[in-house]
Amino acid sequence: MPDPFALLGRLPPSLAALLEAALHRVPLLRRQLERQYEALLAELDDALHPYRDKLPIYSRLPKSGRSREEILAEMRELQALEQRRWREGYVSGAVYHGDPAHIDFLNQVYALNSQSNPLHFDLWPSTVKYEAEIVSMTAHLLGADHASDPIVGAVTSGGTESILLAMRAYRDRGRAERGLKRPRVIAPVSAHAAFDKAADYFGIELVRTPVGPDLRADVEAMAAAINRNTVALVGSAPSFPHGVIDPIPELAALAQAHGVGLHVDACLGAFILPFARELGYDAPEFDFRLPGVTSMSADTHKYGYAAKGTSVVLYRGEALRRYQYYAIADWPGGLYFSPTLAGSRPGALSAACWAALVSIGEEGYRAAAAKILATARLIRCWIEQIPELEVLGDPLFVIAFASPSLDIYRVLDAMSARGWSLNGLHRPPAIHIAVTLRHTEPGVAQRFIEDLRAAVEHVKAHPAEKGGMAPVYGMAASLPMHGVVEELLRRVVDALYKVE
Known part of the structure; x- marks a missing residue:
């Protein structure tokens, strides 16, 4: 029986689409697909359920509740097991600050505000203050004064x-x-997958355009995709996959010329790029200083060093912002409105975000940016000295690298075996590391590059080693159609919710 995955990979996209549909209708082929899914999921099972044989499993409520002391002791044990890698800088992104004193401070702020809910602003007007000031501080960092x-x-x-x-x-x-x-909406292929999710959720036509050889948005391709239905263009500062900054000034001019919006996704760059130019780095303008920029996204829970669960969306003018609100006036439960997707929200996260911004301040963010940018420059230089690897684009602090001679996903697995949690990319196959304050600690960058050199040598010596994420990424990169891979990913999510 031929391997249907391999067969799809050898066909042109149009024929592959027909075969892909047939795979789900023909019982024999469907069973073959099922075996492939099961084999790949089996390889991932231990990583998905590391505590299966070590801790109690609850598929239903216990007859009697456990003691709080016992529960806390168990959680402390899990915390101790899981914090080592991010504390010691083995992780790309994920934990962006990580200093124990900072974490303890945010935990105290959260505890003080644990019952607050911005939905009930009459009960907790403090959340009104915190959120309004978070928005204002972020806006002024991103060019509101200009x-x-x-x-x-x-x-x-x-x-x-x-x-x-x-x-x-x-x-x-x-x-x-x-x-x-x-x-x-027109976005380069490098823009975040959240734009695809938005298009799917809200019935938007999303047109993905190519990037240039430098992996930045191709302005001419985006211009050619504009039609009478276009409402917005998208640019990234920087893009999540490759860490390069799209040509935002050119995109802003293009958006203005056509009377459409430009959303700049600065989720990664909002709290670093404003300081990069004054620190001597080549960082183009990307924010509201450009008249054509009409909205931005900025993650306070990344390089803003807030607790996980906060971001800021910004707009040029109140009229555009009002379109994101939801309000209903004829519900029997009363007048209902909410500014964001959620109704009830954890006000403690907003309080912790406000506390992070105010406690760090502009000088603190500038100092953090200086350390991160310097460390990233060093890591990039070291990667470029490894003959089997090549850095993609011209990144500042999110560094993507590929290999013309090795299976880069085997390198990813070899780094995982050494304790590293890096991001696998595809189209083209690559890995990236988002440099954080954790990597600026003494010895961490050196450890990364030493382990990367060792991983490359290991893959050169063992090119056909099995297991890990390499088969999954390899399949995703080779198939011209996405349905088979997306079905596998849905099954991975199913496995995350499996109690056994």
Whole structure:
């Protein structure tokens, strides 16, 4: 029986699509696919369920509740097991600050505000203060002082929600002001997957355009994709995969010329790029200093060093922001409105975000940016000295690298075996490391490059080693159609929720 995955990979996309549909209808082929899924998931099972044989499993409520002391002791044990890698800098992104004193401070702030809920602003007006000031501080960091219009926004749960809300605002403005039935958003292929999610959720036509050899958005390709239904363009500062900054000034001019919006996804760069140029790095303008920039997303829970669960979405003017709100006036439960996707929200996270911004201040963020940018420059230089690897694009602090001679996903697995948690990329196959304050600690960058050299040598000596994520990424990179891989990913999510 031929391998259907391999067969799909040898066909042109149009024929592969037909075969892919057939795979799900023909019992024999379906069983073959099932065996492939089961084999790949079996290889991932231990990583997905490391505590299966070590801790009690609860598939239903216990008859009697356990003691709080016992529960806390168990959680402390898990914390001790899981914090070593990020504390010691073995992780790309994920934990961006990590200093124990900073974490303890945020935990104290959270505890003081643990019952607050911004939905009930009459009970907790403190959350109104915190969120309004978070938005204002972020806006002024991103060029509000130089904008002719007021820069306004909202606090969200993360970058994905910030992007979802911005895309919904453009969709609804296009519907209300231009009568559009199928609003179009144009984004380079490197823009975050949250734009695909927004298009799927909100019925937006998302047109993905190619990037240039430098992996930045191709402005001419984006211009060619603009039509009468276009409501917004997208640029990244920097892009998540490759850490390069799209040509935002050119995109802003293009958006202005066509009377459409430009959303700049600065989830990664908002708290570093404003300081990069004054620190001597080549960082183009990317924010509200450019008149064509009409919205931005900025993650306070990344390089803003807030607790996980906050981001900011910003708009040029209140009129555009109002399109992200939800309000209903005829519900029997009363008048209902919410600024973001959620109704009830944890006010403690907003309080912790505010506390992080105010306690660190502009000088603290500038100093952190200086350390991160210097460490990233060093890591990039070292990677470029490894003959089997090549750095992609011209990154500042998120460094992607590929290999013309090795299976880069085997290198990823070899780094995982050495304790590292890095990000696998594809189209093209690559790995990236998002440099954080954890990597600026003494010896961490050196350990990374030493382990990377060792991983490359290991893959050269063992090119056909099995297991890990390499088969999954390899399959995703080789298939012209995505349905088979997306089905596998859904099964991975199923496995995450499996109690056994």
